[in-house]
Amino acid sequence: IRETDTVSRFGGDEFIILIDNTNHRHELKMIIDKLIRCLSTPVETSKETLHISGSIGISVYPDDGTDISTLIRCADMSMYKAKAQGKDTYCFFENKMNIEIHEYLAMENQLRSAVANQELELEYQPIINPLTNKVYATEALVRWNRDSEGRVPPDKFIPIAEESGLIVPIGEWILRAACTQLADWNQHLSAELKMSINISTLQFKDNDFDKMLLNVIKETGVNPLNLNLEITENLFLEDRESHIFTTLQDLRTQGISISLDDFGTGYSSLSYLKHFPINVLKIDRSFITDIIDDQNDQSLVKAIINMAEGLNIKVVAEGVETEQQCELLIDYQCDYIQGYYFSKPKSAEELQHFLRQSQKPALISL
Ligand code: C2E
Ligand code: CA
Ligand code: CA
Numbered sequence: 001i002r003e004t005d006t007v008s009r010f011g012g013d014e015f016i017i018l019i020d021n022t023n024h025r026h027e028l029k030m031i032i033d034k035l036i037r038c039l040s041t042p043v044e045t046s047k048e049t050l051h052i053s054g055s056i057g058i059s060v061y062p063d064d065g066t067d068i069s070t071l072i073r074c075a076d077m078s079m080y081k082a083k084a085q086g087k088d089t090y091c092f093f094e095n096k097m098n099i100e101i102h103e104y105l106a107m108e109n110q111l112r113s114a115v116a117n118q119e120l121e122l123e124y125q126p127i128i129n130p131l132t133n134k135v136y137a138t139e140a141l142v143r144w145n146r147d148s149e150g151r152v153p154p155d156k157f158i159p160i161a162e163e164s165g166l167i168v169p170i171g172e173w174i175l176r177a178a179c180t181q182l183a184d185w186n187q188h189l190s191a192e193l194k195m196s197i198n199i200s201t202l203q204f205k206d207n208d209f210d211k212m213l214l215n216v217i218k219e220t221g222v223n224p225l226n227l228n229l230e231i232t233e234n235l236f237l238e239d240r241e242s243h244i245f246t247t248l249q250d251l252r253t254q255g256i257s258i259s260l261d262d263f264g265t266g267y268s269s270l271s272y273l274k275h276f277p278i279n280v281l282k283i284d285r286s287f288i289t290d291i292i293d294d295q296n297d298q299s300l301v302k303a304i305i306n307m308a309e310g311l312n313i314k315v316v317a318e319g320v321e322t323e324q325q326c327e328l329l330i331d332y333q334c335d336y337i338q339g340y341y342f343s344k345p346k347s348a349e350e351l352q353h354f355l356r357q358s359q360k361p362a363l364i365s366l
Contacts, residue, residue, distance in 0.1 A: 001031065014079075016072065025060070025092070032056055032090045040088060055083040056090035064093045077101055108164050110146060111157060115173045119145045122177050123345035126354065127196065127316055127338045130330050135358055137194035137228060139338065140178035141345045142170075162202050171203040172212055179220040179227070181348055186226065189355070196228040196259060201235045210247060217254075224255040228280065231258060233266030236276070245276060252277045259316070263304065273311055281308050285319025288339070292324050305332050 001007065006018040017035075022028055039054040057079025065071045074093040082091035114120055124138040144152045161167040175197055182195040203209060217224055229251065235244060248258060259280035260273075264287055272278075283304055291297045301317070308315045317329050320339030329337060343354055 001035075010072075016075070028058065028060075032058070036088050036090070053087035055079055055087070057082055057093065058090060059093045104160065107146075107152075107157065108160050108166070111144070111161060111164070111166055111170075114144055114146070115169060117147075119147065120170065120173060120177075121145060121347075122174065122181065123347060124181075124351045125338060125345040126343050126351070126358075127336050128342045128358075129335070130326060130337045133358060134191075135193065135355060136336055137196050138351060139196040139230070139345075140174065140181075140198070142174050142198075158200065162200055165202070167200045167203050168206050171200060172216070174198075175213065176216050176220065179216050179222045182226060183220045183222045185352070185355075186223070192223075192226055193355075194226045194228055194257075195222075196230055198230045198261065201232060204231060204235060204244075204247070210250060213251075213256075227255075228257045228259055230261040230282065232261050233263070233272075236272045237267070248277050262318075264300070270307070273307075273313065278313055280314045280316060282316045282318050282338075283334075285339075288317055288319045288325060288329075289321075291328060292322075298328075301329075301334075302332050305334055309333070 001017060001019065004020050006020075008016050008018075010016045019028065019031060022031075035056065036054060039052055043050040043052065057075045057077065059065060059071045059074035059078065061071060064074045074097075077097045078091040078093040081097060082089045085091065121143045122140045123143055124140055126135040127137045127139060128134065129136045142154050142158075144154070144157050146152045158167070161170050178195050178197050182193065185193050206212075217227070251258065257279040258277060259282055260278050261282050262284045263281045265284045273281075281304065283301060287297050287301055287304075291301060305315050314335045316336040316338055317325075317334050318338050320326050320329065320337045320341045322341055325339075326337055326341055346354060
């Protein structure tokens with residue numbers, strides 16, 4: 001940058017550059033390209049080579065604001081936008097970001113009181129043994145009946161709950177509601193049903209997670225042998241070793257089983273399958289969607305099933321929508337099937353009805 005420009009460290013790994021006297025955006029773009037190029041030059045240390053990337057957000061005076069704090073806020077928002085688009089990118093501030101951030105904050109605010117206002121609800125999707133057509137377990141899936149806006153899908157609000165930390169109380173509510181339901185069902189069913197519950201990585205890493213789980217088990221009286229927790233591969237990304245391992249091991253000792261969700265979409269290092277106590281792999285829907293026509297998907301799914309069998313891990317195929325897909329998966333000896341082919345997620349009442357129809361009458365007295 002030029003002698004007349006100013007560079008400052010704003011805090012942490014955030015820097016602000018004040019570029020004076022530029023008349024055109026394309027002039028700014030040239031400067032930014034140069035910055036990104038500079039940043040991407042590897043840094044050699046005595047031990048290793050470090051690769052650095054940067055995300056740049058830009059606000060322009062006076063178009064985006066006429067005071068310092070507005071300009072910084074706009075640049076900050078654009079920086080997050082750039083970050084979301086990948087590494088080494090930049091993004092100019094646009095007015096619609098203001099609306100987006102507003103909507104985001106409104107959602108976070110309302111989510112804060114969703115539990116207290118009883119706006120959360122669970123649906124249950126059966127996981128089926130395709131050889132007997134019997135329900136092996138159900139997966140609890142959370143729904144948010146947002147006041148004015150109707151139902152918000154979990155893909156939209158779980159990330160907000162995670163970013164704001166609200167996933168901890170919300171996750172506790174989910175766990176308690178699912179266990180209460182399970183205890184109720186298992187009291188009325190002579191066949192034991194299992195409940196599979198999604199645990200967000202953030203929630204799992206919360207220091208009080210084990211304690212909270214124990215409490216809920218005690219309170220609801222569920223048999224831990226019927227509890228399954230679904231975790232994702234990103235749990236292993238950060239503090240790989242000790243803490244996660246001991247927590248998982250503790251859960252297993254209590255009889256709780258662990259599923260690895262969305263398998264194949266993460267960084268999929270196979271070593272953790274050997275090291276971590278995992279009972280079930282859930283093959284992600286993206287491998288199943290085109291499995292009839294796509295040879296690569298076929299090979300991958302076959303390989304995953306074979307590998308899991310060797311490791312004594314059960315396999316669930318997610319997102320099975322057709323009979324053809326189901327038949328193929330039976331052919332590959334996939335243990336369990338989940339998907340619209342058997343059933344969409346259902347309310348507790350609907351699921352009870354589904355169980356009555358699908359289980360052998362002799363086994364059930366609801
Ligand atoms: P997931 O854990 O992979 O859940 C499976 C999703 O696939 C569900 O979407 C389910 O409705 C959908 N699905 C099941 N079968 C089929 C099928 O045959 N075809 C298609 N197209 N889709 C199918 P849903 O309920 O919208 O949940 C989306 C994601 O939100 C979940 O993905 C999970 O990551 C998250 N989520 C849902 N409930 C919870 C929860 O209680 N806690 C946490 N932490 N995350 C949750
Ligand atoms: Ca899941
Ligand atoms: Ca999944």
